[in-house]
Amino acid sequence: MTAPPAAPPMAATEAARATAQPAAGDRVWTALDLLRWTTDYFSSRGIDTARLDAECLLAHALGVDRVRLYIDFEKPVSTEERSGFRELVRRRGTDRVPVSHLIGSREFWSLPLFVSPDVLTPRPDTETLVQVALDQIAVKTPLILDMGTGSGAIALALLSELPNAHVVATDVSSVALAVARKNADVHGFADRIEFREGSLFEPVACERFDIVVSNPPYLAEVNRSQLPPELDHEPDVALFAGSDGLDVLRGLWAGVADVLVPGGVAAFELSSEQVPAVSDGLRDAGLADVTCFRDFEDRPRVVAGRKPAVSAGGV
Ligand SMILES: C[S@@+](CC[C@H](N)C(=O)[O-])C[C@H]1O[C@@H](n2cnc3c(N)ncnc32)[C@H](O)[C@@H]1O
Structure with a gap:
């Protein structure tokens, strides 16, 4: 695989235009270029x-946010700054390292999270x-379990919306x-979250x-x-769950009724293709109102169910 050129990068379509310009090493490169x-x-x-990846990496290399990048579109980028940017571009384009790993953060629910x-x-x-x-939380001081918290994204998003x-x-x-602990500290939620290790x-x-x-x-x-190829850079334990992908979900639907309050x-x-199996699993475990929800691309991606308020069938 080829890395971007060591000289200031130039797309093929720009090459013809560039012939009337100074030699590559002397050319002034703006952020927009x-x-x-x-x-x-x-x-x-x-x-x-x-485009999004290019903006995030350039903003990171220049030490500015993306809004500033837009404001300074025509500003020349120095040779030193381009050199740092070039390495980020190479790792993204050639090694397919996710942008979040290259810049060390990702925004989730408007919270910048360390990753x-x-x-x-x-x-x-x-x-x-x-x-x-x-949408489902009906109590004023909810106690929430986030199983498989990873970076803490879901837990911290919920804490940011639910002050009690x-x-x-x-x-x-x-x-x-x-x-996750580091993210909780940074966002000032450490006193409302407890972390525990286990399956x-x-x-x-x-x-x-x-x-x-749980995600x-x-x-x-x-x-x-x-x-x-980006998934090669993420932990297997966060991605894979047995031959059909249901190993952890099976454990979730089988055990969740035991840790929910009535009405929880x-x-x-x-x-999407796991929706029928998980819906059936939750119903078999005694949950009611089992419902599937769609994501912003209209794909069925979340299944929810409620433990009946009046105990029935051992639930
Ligand atoms: C898909 S990631 C989700 C991370 C985070 N909640 C999010 O939504 O970005 C799944 C997480 O579950 C954890 N995990 C995998 N198997 C688990 C198990 N049996 N018990 C608890 N956590 C598990 C992984 O370590 C990983 O952090």
Whole structure:
């Protein structure tokens, strides 16, 4: 795979125009020139979010936010600044390292979160789960369980919206919990969140919650080779869940009724084709009002159910 040129980058379509310009080494490159070149380059590498990625990386290399980048579109970018940017472009385009790992953060629910290769980079899709949870919460001081918290994205988004809520956030990964803790500290939520390490409901046995949310790993191992190369940079434990992708979801639907208060709600993110299995699983576990919710691209991506307020059938 070829890295972007060491000389100031130039898209093929710009080459003809450039013949009347100074030699590449002497050329003045503005932020806009670099964005155009990088967007073309990323597009040619099959990156769907080419322009956005180019903007995020250039803003990071220049130490400014994206708004400032727009204001200073015509400002020349120095050789030193271009050199740092070029390395980011190479790692994104050639190694397919996610932008979040290159810049060390990702915004989720308007919260800038620290991320590292130890956690799943929070996805915009998961904001659907946050919204479903917010819509379902009926009590003023909810106790929430976020199972598989990763960077803490869901837990911290809920805390940002619910000033009287408390969260227990769990994960099997101690390194992921360290990232989530750091994010909770940075955003000033440390006194309303508790972190516990362990699998599924083991860290909260005998406790009861008003709402249980989880975005568990749900990819099938058999599909590994067809996945985008960016996923190679994310932890397997955050992505894969057995041959059909349901290993962790099975544990969730089987055990969730035991950790919900009567009237409490469970809401899980999943892939569209898993909706029937998870809906049936929740109903079999005694949950009522099992409903599927769609994400902003109109794909069914969240299933929620409520534990009946009056105990029935052992639930
Ligand atoms: C898809 S990531 C979600 C991370 C974060 N909640 C988000 O939405 O961005 C799944 C998380 O579940 C954790 N996990 C995987 N298996 C688990 C298990 N059996 N019990 C608890 N956590 C688990 C992983 O370590 C990972 O952090």
